[in-house]
Amino acid sequence: MKNEKQGKFITLEGIEGVGKTSNLRFIKELLESSGHDCVVTREPGGTNLGEALRGLLLSHSDENMSADAELLMMFAARAEHLSKVILPAIDNGQTVLCDRFTEATYAYQGGGRRLDVDKISELEDWVQGDLRPNLTIILDAPVEVGRARASSRSEPDRIEKEQDDFFQRVRKAYIELAEHYPDRICLVDASKELAEVQHQIHERLGEYDILTTID
Ligand code: Z5A
16 A cells, blocks of 8 residues: 655656756756655666666676666666665655656667567566656657767767667657656657756646645
8 A cells, every 4th residue: 555655756868968967956946846855866876786787887898788688787776776765765755856767778778779678568567566657757859969969078988879870769769658658758848948948847747746735
């Protein structure tokens, strides 16, 4: 049975450079102004083990990592994150705001790497049980827009080194997720200027009843 005081679970998704990091702070402030006690975290990562796995997953090793190993490491990091951070916070009535979660696995490992979506779904059920985010906001923009914005930063990591067609498949998978689960996943047009993107995010949080004031 669900605890009355259970907190919300909100995730932010999108291809690289669409503005997740830029908008995470904005969302946190909106939530806090409605009385939410927020825990901000990220995937892969969020725990000591998760951050160590993140290092392995994104590092520039000469050795190719198999797609299955990549998938399993994402879920290993997620299992630890759920047990140490996400579930305790939700049970404590806090709102968890997470930079990427399982929708990224469907998009990158399912869409990008073309792994069997049924395998991902089995792992999702195994690791998460029936837990799904209350709301996933996908910041959507053409691949060239995200890549151009991200290009001003440091050297690309192992996944960022993929070619445009990989990211086109990732973007398509994200759009399909929003079409399949409109009750909990929405798109925001992130190609607009930041103020407009934030206006859309604010609207979505209202539409999905996330900003209801908490006493
Ligand atoms: N991954 C996976 O494969 N499977 C999984 O299950 C999970 C993850 C959980 C983690 O990356 C990698 O792991 C990711 C997917 C994979 N790999 N890739 N690619 P991450 O999430 O830590 O980092 P990222 O995807 O590389 O995100 P990012 O590049 O940091 O992008 P961002 O956070 O979305 O963008 P930003 O840093 O906020 O903005 C980029 C620049 O654009 C910056 O200069 C901003 O000032 C600017 N910006 C932002 N918004 C705007 C607007 N609206 N207009 C103009 N300029 C803007």
